[in-house]
Amino acid sequence: MYEKDGEKYFVVDGHMHFWxxxxxxxxxxxxxxxxRCFYDYHKALSPEEYVWPLEKYRKYDEATxxxxxxxxxxxxxxxxxxxxxKDFYHKGFNTTxxxxxxxxxxxxxxxxxxxxxxxxxEGGLEDLEAKVRKYNCKGVKLYTAEWHDASKGWKLTDPWAxxxxxxxxxxxxxxxxxxxxxxxxxxxRDAFDLADVDDAASTFPELNFIVEHVGLPRLExxxxxxxxxxxxxxxxxxxxxxxxxxxxYFGQVVGELLYWMGEDRLTFASDYALWQPKWIVEMFxxxxxxxxxxxxxxxxxxxxxxxxxxxxxxxxxxxxxxxxTVADEGTGPEVTQKPAIPQEASxxxxxx
Amino acid sequence: xxxxxxxxxxxxxxxxxxxxxxxxxTVRDPELDESLTxxxxxxxxEIEGDTVRAHLRLPTYWCAPNFAYLMAADADTALRAVPGxxxxxxxxxxxxxxxxxxxxxxQRRSFQASFEGLADDELxxxxxxxxxxxxxxxxxxxxxxxxxxxTTTEELGRLRLGxxxxxxxxxxxxxxRAELGLDVSPEAPLVVDTDGNPIPPELLEGHLRFARLTRVxxxxxxxxxxxxxxxRYDLATPTVGPD
Numbered sequence: 271m272y273e274k275d276g277e278k279y280f281v282v283d284g285h286m287h288f289w290x291x292x293x294x295x296x297x298x299x300x301x302x303x304x305x306r307c308f309y310d311y312h313k314a315l316s317p318e319e320y321v322w323p324l325e326k327y328r329k330y331d332e333a334t335x336x337x338x339x340x341x342x343x344x345x346x347x348x349x350x351x352x353x354x355x356k357d358f359y360h361k362g363f364n365t366t367x368x369x370x371x372x373x374x375x376x377x378x379x380x381x382x383x384x385x386x387x388x389x390x391x392e393g394g395l396e397d398l399e400a401k402v403r404k405y406n407c408k409g410v411k412l413y414t415a416e417w418h419d420a421s422k423g424w425k426l427t428d429p430w431a432x433x434x435x436x437x438x439x440x441x442x443x444x445x446x447x448x449x450x451x452x453x454x455x456x457x458x459r460d461a462f463d464l465a466d467v468d469d470a471a472s473t474f475p476e477l478n479f480i481v482e483h484v485g486l487p488r489l490e491x492x493x494x495x496x497x498x499x500x501x502x503x504x505x506x507x508x509x510x511x512x513x514x515x516x517x518x519y520f521g522q523v524v525g526e527l528l529y530w531m532g533e534d535r536l537t538f539a540s541d542y543a544l545w546q547p548k549w550i551v552e553m554f555x556x557x558x559x560x561x562x563x564x565x566x567x568x569x570x571x572x573x574x575x576x577x578x579x580x581x582x583x584x585x586x587x588x589x590x591x592x593x594x595t596v597a598d599e600g601t602g603p604e605v606t607q608k609p610a611i612p613q614e615a616s617x618x619x620x621x622x
Numbered sequence: 623x624x625x626x627x628x629x630x631x632x633x634x635x636x637x638x639x640x641x642x643x644x645x646x647x648t649v650r651d652p653e654l655d656e657s658l659t660x661x662x663x664x665x666x667x668e669i670e671g672d673t674v675r676a677h678l679r680l681p682t683y684w685c686a687p688n689f690a691y692l693m694a695a696d697a698d699t700a701l702r703a704v705p706g707x708x709x710x711x712x713x714x715x716x717x718x719x720x721x722x723x724x725x726x727x728x729q730r731r732s733f734q735a736s737f738e739g740l741a742d743d744e745l746x747x748x749x750x751x752x753x754x755x756x757x758x759x760x761x762x763x764x765x766x767x768x769x770x771x772x773t774t775t776e777e778l779g780r781l782r783l784g785x786x787x788x789x790x791x792x793x794x795x796x797x798x799r800a801e802l803g804l805d806v807s808p809e810a811p812l813v814v815d816t817d818g819n820p821i822p823p824e825l826l827e828g829h830l831r832f833a834r835l836t837r838v839x840x841x842x843x844x845x846x847x848x849x850x851x852x853x854r855y856d857l858a859t860p861t862v863g864p865d
Contacts, residue, residue: 303718310854314852422740452684453686455740456742456743457687457733457737458742458744458747459747459748460748461686486843487653487843487846488839490755490832516842516846522838523842526834526838529831608828609828609831610825611829612828612829
């Protein structure tokens with residue numbers, strides 16, 4: 271719990287990892303390239319005093335994670351989002367099983383999500399069911415740019431992906447976290463396009479689709495599908511740390527999202543260990559738009575409380591402690607009528 | 623980097639380094655709508671006689687391969703058009719698909735042939751899609767300046783291209799319109815959709831709001847890419863500074 275100026279903030283970190291990119295675990299140049307790229311993200315956006323040496327960043331231990339999140343980082347509940355990358359790392363980068371070790375040790379501190387890959391067909395479907403039953407998962411993290419043998423990615427509209435989503439619905443796995451990356455099949459298409467999420471969200475209105483990194487680099491696609499689909503959410507991992515290096519841009523991103531999607535569908539995440547929640551939470555609670563940025567919905571204390579934890583508490587049925595109270599600020603399309611947008615404005619969102 | 627020289631036995635004018643850089647300056651990152659030279663993506667140039675080699679670098683190892691291929695292919699085309707250049711080579715450094723892209727460009731293969739089995743078409747549709755996004759963002763930049771100066775939404779809907787005073791922003795906007803084959807005559811409406819049609823008054827506010835979002839997106843990505851490039855290559859500038 272974070273407290274500032276008499277206000278209490280229940281903090282749910284919606285996207286974090288316990289990864290292993292140690293040299294022993296790296297399979298090939300792509301695995302090395304992946305962690306190096308992550309490390310550049312970490313260095314580029316963190317305050318200097320929070321930058322780790324590369325060796326620590328490759329593989330950190332349990333004590334470090336527990337301290338950074340729960341002792342120093344104000345996090346009440348953290349959500350593991352597994353990222354397998356078995357083609358890059360011998361044991362996987364961050365699997366359900368790796369995360370389960372901490373979940374079993376600290377059951378109240380973590381929500382354990384799992385993952386699926388529709389290219390694994392019938393076997394993968396059985397494996398998904400087994401994992402969900404074993405770990406009682408309520409969410410999955412999907413990475414559509416994941417490589418698998420010759421394949422460089424998949425879409426949520428692929429026939430097997432539909433079967434897996436049907437299985438999620440059947441098993442009560444209601445939170446589908448979608449993370450787009452640089453590759454997909456076919457490679458000539460924009461890999462970051464969210465049109466498949468749009469379609470899946472229409473097909474499965476009872477599932478919640480949390481688009482990780484708020485669709486960045488396609489903020490426009492994120493907002494476009496956010497207007498169309500009430501069950502689409504924006505996960506703020508990667509967007510949050512801009513608050514330090516590029517506060518004006520951070521205000522634009524959050525302002526646009528609040529305008530188009532509203533305060534009830536945005537969720538906080540640090541993406542630990544990419545970044546540490548401590549400084550992000552502190553800066554976000556203090557954040558105000560730059561004075562010239564006066565065209566966006568207000569970022570009030572209530573809105574911040576919703577983003578930092580209450581929205582995810584709702585999606586994951588987490589118990590919110592007494593004393594965390596909020597007002598409804600009335601943002602978002604359900605509340606405020608938005609101007610009609612010409613269909614062509616969506617440009618990328620509907621290229622299929 | 624090697625300065626322009628001529629080697630014995632060859633005729634023709636020496637290749638000017640400035641001309642090569644100028645040519646590369648016309649090549650844009652299709653996603654960020656800025657030139658490779660301004661973005662810092664040109665890592666080095668080697669000019670030997672009538673042969674030019676340009677090294678390109680990108681903000682991450684994982685930048686999308688389709689955009690990377692387009693930039694490398696466009697750079698190759700631009701280099702070959704420089705007076706005096708007979709042989710050009712583009713080398714994309716430090717990228718997960720460097721081998722596929724460099725070989726593909728050197729052998730003048732199509733994108734599909736360069737990424738066999740991984741693509742089902744060429745990149746024309748992708749390029750057009752991002753030209754459309756860029757157009758909307760450029761239009762918003764012009765319109766924002768007008769709105770800040772007091773122009774109302776109704777007035778915007780009536781403005782023609784010829785009503786605007788010359789400016790670098792207008793020039794860029796006209797160039798982007800022309801690339802998409804849209805009307806650039808002085809009588810053409812200023813605010814149009816990506817097919818060049820005027821926006822009906824009842825949709826104008828929505829169009830402009832969405833255009834603002836598109837601009838925030840593209841400019842934000844460009845800023846982020848600059849920062850990542852600076853981090854990756856330890857560049858003094860540009861850095862991810864306060865924005």
